[in-house]
Amino acid sequence: MAFILLAATCAFGQTPRRIVSLAPSLTRQVYDLTCQNRLVGITTFCPDYAKGKQVIGSLTLLNFEKILTLKPDLVLASTDSNRKNDIERLRRLGVKVEVFEGCEAFSCMCREFRRLGVILGRGKDADRIVAGVSKRISGLRARLPAEGRPRVFWQMGTSPLITASARTFTGEIIRAAGATNIFDSLPAKYPRVNVESVAAADPDVIFVVSDMEDLENGAASWRTFPRIKAVKANRVYVMDADLVCQPTPGMYLKAFEAVMEKLYPGLS
Amino acid sequence: MNRAAVLALLLFFTLASVVVALFTGGTPLPPAETLRALLDPSAGGMAGTLVWELRLPRVITAGTVGASLAACGVVFQAILRNPLAEPYTLGVSGGGALGAVIAILLGLGGLPMAALCFAGCCLSVGVVLGAAYARNFTNSMLILTGVILSFIFSSAVMFIFSVASSRDVHAAILWLMGSLSSPPEGSGAMLAAILPLALGLTLFARDLNLLSLGDETSYHLGLDARKAKALLLLAASLITGVCVAVSGVIAFIGLVIPHFSRRLAGADHRFLLPASMLAGAGFLILCDSLSQAVIRPLELPVGVITGIVGGVFFVLYLLRARPEEVI
DSSP, X not given: OHHXXXXXXXXXXXXXXXXXXXXXXXXXXXXXXXXXXXXXXXXXXXXXXXXXXXXXXXSSSBOHHHHHHTOOSEEEEETTTSOHHHHHHHHHTTOOEEEEOOOOSHHHHHHHHHHHHHHTTOHHHHHHHHHHHHHHHHHHHXXXXXXXXXXXXXXXXXXXXXXXXXXXXXXXXXXXTTOEETTTTOSSSSOBOOXXXXXXXXXXXXXXXXXXXXXXXXXXXXXXXTTSHHHHTTOEEEEEHHHHSOOSHHHHHHHHHHHHHHHSTTOO | OOHHHHHHHHHHHHXXXXXXXXXXXXXXXXXXXXXXXXXXXXXXXXXXXXXXXXXXXXXXXXXXXXXXXHHHHHHHHHHHTOTTOOTTTTSHHHHHHHHHHHHHHTTOOHHHHHHHHHHHHHHHHHHHHHHHHHTTTOHHHHHHHHHHHHHHHHHHHHHHHHHSOHHHHHHHHHHHHOOOSSOOTTHHHHHHHHHHHHHHGGXXXXXXXXXXXOHHHHHHTTOOHHHHHHHHHHHHHHHHHHHHHHHOOOOSHHHHHHHHHHHHHOSOHHHHHHHHXXXXXXXXXXXXXHHHHTTTTSOOOHHHHXXXXXXXXXXXXXXXXXXXXXX
């Protein structure tokens, strides 16, 4: 059976062997599909475990010479991280570029992950991973308490104060976790909000997204507002920015689990 | 040093910087391979691709943008008779920045972005020249409307920054610093269109000589100052607009190179203009190759290099120059 599979992969003849990833989220997904040995180039800000791969520039300033010398047979780009000019330029230089959508919805992340899987010759693995993630999410959701939707303020940035609306994947996670985002209805994806409007909405729980180095400061500023329910009940939680800022199925699950854990301690 | 010798020296500097740029680039390549690729364009291979498809187009872009910005700087300083005048004085960069930031926000790239950016440049120049025309084209009117308009545009850009996503803001800020890394499609044609225009500025060297004496004097010497100023400012602004659309706002070249060249070649624009163009081309080519080489494999925006290198260099020059030499 394994032999037939191998033969089928070879028959395709086009499975890429030398991949350059232009976005941290795509690098992560290549690792999720265990194709890292085919990855020859990455950008800065890629996950720690990708250290040791050749760096081909930062997200906004790519080193085209470096990319060409790595002789990639496939470059992975994302509408979210890469500039159109750069993608066009690579194509003009004769490099094959596959562009992935920067997703907000979980369904979109799964679709793009599966597409990457097929391109890398790991379609079955991708399907299996997506199925596993979906199953775990629905399993957790089945155990949601029947009553009481906690009202949540999600703090993406501290100064200025930035939150996430319903149109972002964070918004979707909050919804899926049976909670209500107090700024769900704002039109912008990541709107700036006023601290008074947070106090007026009086959330039950506050999530502060922060770099790991700065864990304490993020939550501390809320102590000056002891009347807010979340502060009173000591329910201001700091979330690791790396955990909740990468739109891939695997990271979506991790972020979802972390949110569930804080919202309903002892559930899982 | 006589003027012919100065021009020859600057020509040598420009050619030398071209050689340096072709041999350095963003990735290490043995000089022997680079040389082989240069001597035999049809050979192909990795070295051929790097040299002919990446480095040479980039050198040509840098040279054209550098020469154009320097020439425009000379024109602006002569007409406005102000040592701080530069190609961006009439708000060209502010208008261009607003156009480009709107394009980034709309998810546009390539030619549409360049077009929107150029439209922004034209808008600001149109407003400034129109307002100045109504007030007899005095220098103070030109400078003040230009500065005020720049403020309005940069406030509009800041407003957009405050509501846009951080990714867009990051892309826009890098664009504002200027880079020759990936010029939009069609920029070759745009630059080919402005190079003759920039070279053509030398035909007006005598007019610039007269204008730098002041409106009244030049009028008495037989020049229609108003018409000449309007024409030259329009041409210089269009050239600057194209440069901004191709490579973002590259600081300092248009301000510093004219002063530096004036010291070498004198104030006669028949020599000052070509000298500035050569110095500007060589300087930007050199800075661009530095921007790729200092933190390889990462690249710096070239505006960072021109600002630091040009700034330090210029302070030293100011300290050493005699007061009467500084315009």
